[in-house]
């Protein structure tokens with residue numbers, strides 16, 4: 274079946290910037306022109322590339338942080354990849370320079386960006402000294418890069434343990450040299466307590482654990498935290514980890530139950546933003562798009578607010594009062 278596929282949009286349109294800043298689309302256009310920032314046409318709307326959004330937001334005092342964030346959770350299918358993908362895209366649309374690192378041999382994050390990397394370098398080849406990290410970086414769009422993954426990465430664990438590598442610094446040593454080029458390095462992991470995931474955790478500033486409203490998820494969370502605590506003691510390292518409630522459905526009693534349960538037991542760790550269960554998250558991947566290509570998607574605003582919180586730009590318009 275042939276289909277006409279519109280590419281995913283890795284940019285913001287004027288209305289989205291207007292909404293963020295609480296001003297009119299016309300005011301966005303005038304302010305951008307005053308700052309010498311050019312727009313381009315997306316249908317009948319003016320749109321701005323991430324680097325231009327960045328110039329605009331920086332001129333309003335927004336500071337971009339430098340963070341390495343790993344998505345980890347022992348339970349499979351907890352939405353690590355989908356959440357990492359949509360968060361990375363939104364951070365980038367808001368002007369952040371983002372490097373996505375797919376370290377799950379399933380290569381789902383790589384698939385989300387629609388790359389087939391058969392015969393292309395992945396992280397394993399870098400770690401094994403076969404190429405440089407730069408050789409493995411794919412430029413997806415303006416200031417959005419990806420280090421892809423495929424089954425070759427399943428030998429990373431063997432590589433770490435067989436050659437008695439320094440687990441503490443194995444991942445950090447490879448990633449650190451390029452970190453300063455990005456505001457966010459977002460690492461997607463497989464659901465396991467592998468040496469690779471331990472090394473990733475030790476190289477990260479923050480670990481995001483997606484939790485869902487079900488018993489298996491609660492069990493996986495408990496085990497994940499126990500393991501982080503154990504590793505932390507062994508390596509004398511304090512992990513900064515947070516829970517992100519996803520697959521929330523307000524009509525389900527279990528969603529209410531687990532929201533209360535996670536909120537009670539992990540009050541200081543649970544992020545205030547909750548990601549709703551929404552078939553458009555799946556539809557977007559299927560259609561080679563992101564949740565931000567679906568204007569009416571229920572989870573769109575959730576991902577948007579999550580990214581805004583990470584950049585500290587939620588309510589920026591209200592705080593400043595004008596463009």
Ligand SMILES: Nc1ncnc2c1ncn2[C@@H]1O[C@H](COP(=O)(O)OP(=O)(O)OP(=O)(O)O)[C@@H](O)[C@H]1O
Pocket residue numbers: 348349350351352353354355356377379381462463464519520548549550551552554555558572
């Ligand atoms: N907010 C959401 N609403 C509805 N479905 C979702 C949502 N987020 C993810 N999904 C779906 O849930 C399934 C599991 O998601 P995903 O593959 O991201 O999980 P994962 O934790 O990365 O899995 P794995 O442990 O295998 O790596 C996918 O089919 C995905 O489309």
Ligand SMILES: [Mg+2]
Pocket residue numbers: 353354355377381461462463
């Ligand atoms: Mg995954």
